[in-house]
Structures are given as structure tokens and as C-alpha cells.
Amino acid sequence: MAVDKSRVAVGFMVAGVLTVAFGVVLTFVGPMIIDDQIVKNTVIDPQNDLSYTMWKDIPVPFFMSVYFFNVLNPKEVLKGEKPMVEQRGPYVYRKRCQKDNITFHPNDTVSYREYRKFFFEPSMSAGNESDVVTIPNMLVLGAAVMMEKLPYAVRLMISATFKTFKEGPFLTKTVGELMWGYDSGLVDFLNKYLPGMLPSSGKFGLFAEFNNSNTGLFTIFTGKDDIKNVHRVDSWNGLTELSNWGTRQCNMIxxxxxxxxxxxxxxxxxxxxxSPDACRSMELVYQRPGVMKGIPLYRYVAPKTLFANGTDYAPNEGFCPCRQSGLLNVSSCRHNSPVFISHPHFFNADPVLLDYVQGLHPTEEEHGLFIDIHPVQVVNGGFPTLT
Incomplete structure (x- = not known):
């Protein structure tokens, strides 16, 4: 009986030693195994059904929140007073992204077009698409700037056309019309007699060209050669660099x-x-650690220099002609219409911009550009809006 007890004791000791040895080995080998699995499941490879399917047709819902600045005093603005605005929204849209025209290439790259569709989510919105708002008439104001260089006779004709179609500096429409387009006699007239002046040949709306559209032909690295290259853009629409801007650095993709x-x-x-919508490359930098639903993450934010003008930040000189810092002039890739990108409420912009409008209250928490990311997986993000 004593012999049996000693054998049992020896057995437990051996098992304990083996467990400790296994634990020590796993401490060193385990992370290597996990990293290897991460790499295998991150590479864009049709042979990996799970990760490839998720990359092709992203199952995670994306949501786009749209806010409008409703102008409260349009008549007074025409008399020289400052615009007074109130923020309306959010009007939330679920965005579905699906890649198509996928082609793999011998140099470990893959080409695709990503198509996007937007679906209004009433339960997540602070209003309906039937809400009526008053905003600056971008069509009229943009055309007014664009026609400065046109012959006098053409400018006279366009001015008369504005009056004929009763188009003024401000526009009052429903959210749905402003988002997805509305019928306009002025648009029909300009497309007929000045083809190419407008980006749209149909209804005019802020996102009329976005829905059911694609973001261009992307060619990216699959990560098969080097996991550090995965998802990196090799070219866009066949271009390895842009031609919109004044310096090679600003034109880099x-x-x-x-x-x-x-x-x-x-x-x-x-x-x-x-970003094809911003017509340029951007870069976010680490700010701080955080936790979301128990998941550790890093927050990366836009540096203050992102939309700085060339005077405040010399490398941005190529994005000029510039105005105050905080405004990115994207006219060169928007049919030369006066379009600018900024953070909402002119966050991180020259304070003088806030003096031009009443009703803006920028805060980093609500209006900063950020992405919260786990070292392996993106979990949440915020993006800039057009102004």
C-alpha cells in the first residue's frame, strides 16, 4: 500500500513538473502561435474563407451621422449681419460597403471597387428626412464664384437665369432633398447650356453622387509578402500620386x-x-489609451497641423491657395467650385472663423477627428465633415 502511495506521489510530481514546463514553453511559444494566426487571418487571401469574406463584404455596420446648420436669420444676413445658426440632427444613415471587381495580381496586390449604399435609420436619428432646414444655396454661391472668370456676357446670362428660376443666396428644403437631390430648373438649364459646369447631370444634392457609387479603383497590398504592407494603397484609379496639389509631398498617396x-x-x-472624398492622404497620431466595452484601445487623433494653412505649417503650402488654418481648400478636385473641408464647428481652426458665425461651439470630444483602434482591430471612429 505504501508503494502505491509513493507511486501516486511521484506521478503527481511528474505531472506537476510537466505542467510547469508546458506553461513555461507556452509563455514563450504561445505569443508566437497567436501572432502567426493573426498574420494568417489578416492577409487578404481567397483561400481564407472567413477573413476574405469579411474583407469583401464588411459585416460590421458603419453609420454616418449628418448634421445641418439651420440658418435662423437669412434676411438679416443679406443686410450684413452675422449668420446665426442652430445645429440640427443627427440624421443617421447606415452605410453598407461591398467590394466588387476584385482582381489579384502577381505582385501580391489586389484591385477592387468598393460600392456604398446608405439607408436612413429613423430610430437613431434626432429627426426625419422630412425636416425642413435653411442653408446657404451652394449651387448659386458656387456658381457666382466660378463665373468670375467667365466672359461678361455669360455672367450676365447666368445672373438673369438665377432671377428667372428664383434662386437666391439661401435655400429652404427638406433634409431628404438636400441629401439625395431635388429637381431644379437651374440645374437643368446649366447642364444644357454649360455642360460640365456641375458635377451632377441629374438632381442636385449633397450626397446625390455618393449613394450606389464606388470610391474608385483601389489597388492595395495583400500582406502576403510582408504583413506590414497589408491594406497599403499601391495605386488609386491607376495613379501612384495625385495631380491636384502644388507639391509632390501633398500629391502622395x-x-x-x-x-x-x-x-x-x-x-x-x-x-x-x-481619402478620395478629401482628395488627399491624411495621417492620425497616437493620443492616449482607452477602454471600450472592456476592450483596450489606443486613440489616434488628427494633429492640429492637418488642416493648417501654409503659413502656420510649411508642408501644407502645396494645398494652397489657403485661407485661415482649419480650412482645406478642395476646389481643385471639385470642378473648381469653392468647397472646403474642416472639422465640425471649426474645431482646431483659426479662432477668427468663429467670429464670422453665431452658434458654433467646438469641443474635442464632439468635433475632433479620431479613430479608436485595438492593436489588431479597429473598433470605432469619427470623421470630418464638409463645411
Whole structure:
């Protein structure tokens, strides 16, 4: 009986030693196994059904929140007073992204077009698409700026056309019409007699050209050659650099397409991405750690220099002609119409811009551009709006 007890004791000792040894080995080998699995499941490969399907047809819902600045005193503005605005919204849209025309290439890259559709989500919105708001008439104001260089006779004709169609500096429409387009006699007239002047040949709306559209032909690296290259843009619409801007640095196409980045991010990493809607590459930098629903994350934010003008930040000189810092002039890729991008409420912009409008209250929490990212997976983000 004593012999049996000693054998049992020896057995437990051996099992304990083996467990400790296994634990020590797993401590060193385990992370390597996990990292290897992460790499295998991050590479864009049709043979990997799960990750490839998720990359092709992203199952995670994206939501776009749209806010309008309703002008409260349009008549007074025409008399020289400051615009007084109230923020209306959010009007929330679920965005579905699906890649198509997928073609793999021998140099470990893949080309695709990503199509996007928007669906209004009433339960998440602070209003309906039937809400009526008054905003500056971008069609009239944009045309007024664009026709400054046209012959006098043409300018006279367009001015008379504005009066004929009763188009003024301000526009009162429903949210749905402003978003997805409305019938306009002026638009029909300009498209008939001045073809190419407007970006749209149908209804005129802020997102009329976005719905059921694609973001261009992207060619990105699959990560098969080097996981650090996964999702990095090789070319866009066949271009390896742009021609909209004044310097080669500003015309560079850097980073990913803005949905995913390589795994194993650190606090020293940055998040570069190319945005076709902004017509340029941008880069976010690490700000602080955080937690969302128990998941640790890093917050990356837009540096104050992102939309700074060339005077305040010399490398941005190529994005000029510039106005005050905080406004990115994207006219060169918007049919030369006067379109600018900023943070909402002119956050991180020259304070003088806030003096031009009443009703703006910028805060970092509500109006900053950020992405919260786990070192392996993006979990939440906020993006800039057009102003």
C-alpha cells in the first residue's frame, strides 16, 4: 500500500513538473502561435474563407451621422449681419460597403471597387428626412464664384437665369432633398447650356453622387509578402500620386484605404490613409489609451497641423491657395467650385472663423477627428465633415 502511495506521489510530481514546463514553453511559444494566426487571418487571401469574406463584404455596420446648420436669420444676413445658426440632427444613415471587381495580381496586390449604399435609420436619428432646414444655396454661391472668370456676357446670362428660376443666396428644403437631390430648373438649364459646369447631370444634392457609387479603383497590398504592407494603397484609379496639389509631398498617396491597418500597432505607430472624398492622404497620431466595452484601445487623433494653412505649417503650402488654418481648400478636385473641408464647428481652426458665425461651439470630444483602434482591430471612429 505504501508503494502505491509513493507511486501516486511521484506521478503527481511528474505531472506537476510537466505542467510547469508546458506553461513555461507556452509563455514563450504561445505569443508566437497567436501572432502567426493573426498574420494568417489578416492577409487578404481567397483561400481564407472567413477573413476574405469579411474583407469583401464588411459585416460590421458603419453609420454616418449628418448634421445641418439651420440658418435662423437669412434676411438679416443679406443686410450684413452675422449668420446665426442652430445645429440640427443627427440624421443617421447606415452605410453598407461591398467590394466588387476584385482582381489579384502577381505582385501580391489586389484591385477592387468598393460600392456604398446608405439607408436612413429613423430610430437613431434626432429627426426625419422630412425636416425642413435653411442653408446657404451652394449651387448659386458656387456658381457666382466660378463665373468670375467667365466672359461678361455669360455672367450676365447666368445672373438673369438665377432671377428667372428664383434662386437666391439661401435655400429652404427638406433634409431628404438636400441629401439625395431635388429637381431644379437651374440645374437643368446649366447642364444644357454649360455642360460640365456641375458635377451632377441629374438632381442636385449633397450626397446625390455618393449613394450606389464606388470610391474608385483601389489597388492595395495583400500582406502576403510582408504583413506590414497589408491594406497599403499601391495605386488609386491607376495613379501612384495625385495631380491636384502644388507639391509632390501633398500629391502622395499614402497609407491604407482608411478601413483597416496592419496588425501589431504601437503608440509610436501612425495611421496614414488616403481619402478620395478629401482628395488627399491624411495621417492620425497616437493620443492616449482607452477602454471600450472592456476592450483596450489606443486613440489616434488628427494633429492640429492637418488642416493648417501654409503659413502656420510649411508642408501644407502645396494645398494652397489657403485661407485661415482649419480650412482645406478642395476646389481643385471639385470642378473648381469653392468647397472646403474642416472639422465640425471649426474645431482646431483659426479662432477668427468663429467670429464670422453665431452658434458654433467646438469641443474635442464632439468635433475632433479620431479613430479608436485595438492593436489588431479597429473598433470605432469619427470623421470630418464638409463645411
Amino acid at each position: 499614402n497609407g491604407t484605404a482608411g478601413q483597416m491597418w496592419p496588425p501589431f500597432m504601437t503608440k509610436e505607430s501612425t495611421l496614414p490613409f488616403y
